[in-house]
Amino acid sequence: xxxxxxxxxxxxxxxxxxxxxxxxxxxxxxxxxxxxxxxxxxxxxxxxxxxxxxxxxxxxxxxxxxxxxxxxxxxxxxxxxxxxxxxxxxxx
Numbered sequence: 001x002x003x004x005x006x007x008x009x010x011x012x013x014x015x016x017x018x019x020x021x022x023x024x025x026x027x028x029x030x031x032x033x034x035x036x037x038x039x040x041x042x043x044x045x046x047x048x049x050x051x052x053x054x055x056x057x058x059x060x061x062x063x064x065x066x067x068x069x070x071x072x073x074x075x076x077x078x079x080x081x082x083x084x085x086x087x088x089x090x091x092x
Contacts, residue, residue: 005091023065031057
């Protein structure tokens with residue numbers, strides 16, 4: 001029973017982390033791929049050309065999605081704190 005509770009908590013924590021980090025990671029991947037494709041086509045091999053667009057796009061996504069991210073993290077933290085007594089009883 002203890003292992004099941006720990007696995008469920010870990011699964012929920014990882015799922016929440018993926019939900020929160022997913023949009024920024026996805027945008028970074030798409031922008032990085034498109035910039036890399038642009039660099040291959042133009043034979044422009046400068047590190048800054050790949051770095052600056054990714055940083056700017058990720059910052060924009062984080063600013064736009066920040067209220068949603070905070071809401072998801074707050075719900076997760078509230079659920080963990082409210083279920084704390086239940087989890088400790090199940091673990092002992």
